[in-house]
Amino acid sequence: MTVLGRGSENDFNREDKLGDLFFLFFIYQVINKSLKESKKMIIITNNPKVKEEVQDREVLFKDTTYIGILEASRDLIHEGYELLSHPLYGSVKPNETPYRTVILKKGNRLDINSLTLIEEAIITASKFQNNKKTPKWTESVQDDFRVIDYDIFYNTIQRMQYE
Structure with missing residues (x-):
């Protein structure tokens, strides 16, 4: 038929x-x-050590301040990215260290939790800066802060299952 x-x-x-x-x-x-896209990670940092050491992931290096990194992270969150690391992780106060590394992943919509967290982090970091500015540290001290930021970042990323 x-x-x-x-x-x-x-x-x-x-x-x-x-x-x-x-x-x-x-x-x-x-x-x-x-x-794959939902597991795609982006690292945003002003830490040269992170930029130098991380070769197998997408690193967005910005020559900016601690708060500048938080603001750039907020901009990415508005584009649909989600926080994978807390923007104020570590025990170093925002007005003590000049370096910050934030880990995000590509999402498909605005994540309100990430946006709230980053906005609160910007407010907190600004309060610290208004109370006492980050000192002009010697190169040796700056290197210590680079290592601290990198170490916290590295240990955080080792626990994640993202590309």
């Missing part, structure tokens, strides 16, 4: 199955791409 000029029923079933396979493959590709 010929169906719509397609030939036999076996041909029709074969074409349907082939179409189904192409459709399933397409859906698989879309889901796989979405999962």
Whole structure:
């Protein structure tokens, strides 16, 4: 029996199955791409040591202040990124260290929790800066702060399962 000029029923079933396979493959590709994108990490930092040491991940280096990194992170959050690290992690106060590294992942919508957290971090860091500015540290002390920021970042990223 010929169906719509397609030939036999076996041909029709074969074409349907082939179409189904192409459709399933397409859906698989879309889901796989979405999962990879949801695991895509971006590191934003003003720490030269992070920029130098991290070669296998996307690093966005900014020549800016501690608060500048928080603000740049906020801008990315408005573009749909989500925080993976707390913006005020560590025991060093925001007005003591000039360096900050923030880890985010690509999302698909504005994450209100990340936005709230980054806004509160900017307010907190600004309060610290208003009370006492970050000193002009010697190169040796700045290097210590670079190592501290990198070490906290490195230990944090080792626990994550993101690309």
